[in-house]
Amino acid sequence: MSESDNPTPVGMRLQGVQHFGVTVQNMDRAFEFYTEVLGGTEVMRDGDFHGSEIHNTILTDEEIIAADRGIVPATIGVPDLMGGTQRLDVRFVQFDNVVIELLQYRNEDQSQGSGDSFAEPREHMSPAYPRSMHICFYIRDDVDFNQFITDLEAESARRGMTQVKANRVTTVRTEQERRDAPGNANTFKIRQGKSDGWALIYCKGPEGEQLEFVQALDPVKQTFAEAKARHEAKRS
Structure with missing residues (x-):
C-alpha cells in the first residue's frame, strides 16, 4: 500500500497551537496591555501590508459575500488592501506557551501603530455569538x-x-x-x-x-x- 493510500491522519501532522490573533482598534494601546500589563515579550512587528495577494488571501470570502448581496465591501468591514487605501500592520507577543498576534487595519495616511482602525468596532460582543473567540x-x-x-x-x-x-x-x-x-x-x-x-x-x-x-x-x-x-x- 502506498503512502498516498494510507496517509498520516491530519491531526497527527500538527505541532500544536502557534498563536491566537485579535484585530484591534488601537495598536499601541493593545500592545501596551499585552506586553506591559500582562508581561508578554515582543517577538516582532511588521506591516504596511497591501496589494492583491494579501487582500485575496485574507478577504476573498467577505468579497464574495458583498458581491452576492450587491453591497459595498467596506460596509461589512472589508478594508481595501488591494488598492492600498487601507494597510495591515501586525505585532506578535510571546507568552510562556502561546503567541498572541495583534492586527490593525488602518488607513494609508496613518503611520504604523498610530490612530484607530479604519473600521468601527463591533457593538455586539457577547461570547454567546457563534464565531466569537x-x-x-x-x-x-x-x-x-x-x-x-x-x-x-x-x-x-x-x-x-x-x-x-x-x-x-x-x-x-x-x-x-x-x-x-x-x-x-x-x-x-x-x-x-x-x-x-x-x-x-x-x-x-x-x-x-x-x-x-x-x-x-x-x-x-x-x-x-x-x-x-x-x-x-x-x-x-
Whole structure:
C-alpha cells in the first residue's frame, strides 16, 4: 500500500497551537496591555501590508459575500488592501506557551501603530455569538486569583484602559455595582464534577476583546496532565 493510500491522519501532522490573533482598534494601546500589563515579550512587528495577494488571501470570502448581496465591501468591514487605501500592520507577543498576534487595519495616511482602525468596532460582543473567540491565560497555582483581578483592573485603569473590566460572580447591573462588589466575587470556582479545581473569570481587554483567566488545581489539573500524556503518546 502506498503512502498516498494510507496517509498520516491530519491531526497527527500538527505541532500544536502557534498563536491566537485579535484585530484591534488601537495598536499601541493593545500592545501596551499585552506586553506591559500582562508581561508578554515582543517577538516582532511588521506591516504596511497591501496589494492583491494579501487582500485575496485574507478577504476573498467577505468579497464574495458583498458581491452576492450587491453591497459595498467596506460596509461589512472589508478594508481595501488591494488598492492600498487601507494597510495591515501586525505585532506578535510571546507568552510562556502561546503567541498572541495583534492586527490593525488602518488607513494609508496613518503611520504604523498610530490612530484607530479604519473600521468601527463591533457593538455586539457577547461570547454567546457563534464565531466569537477569546484568549485564555493560565494563572499560576500560587496566585490569589481574586487579588489578581483586582490588580489587573487597577493597573489597566491607571493606564487609561477603562475597557478592561472583569465580570463578577454576583449579580450586578451597573458599573457602580460592579465596582462595589466584594473582592471574593471576582472568581468562579468549580468544586465538584469533572471540573473540580477549575477557577475562571471572564474579562474584556482594552479593545473590547474577550479574555479569560483560569487557574487549574487538582483534581482537574491532573485530568489535563493525563490527557496531555495520552496525546503525546499517540505521536511517539
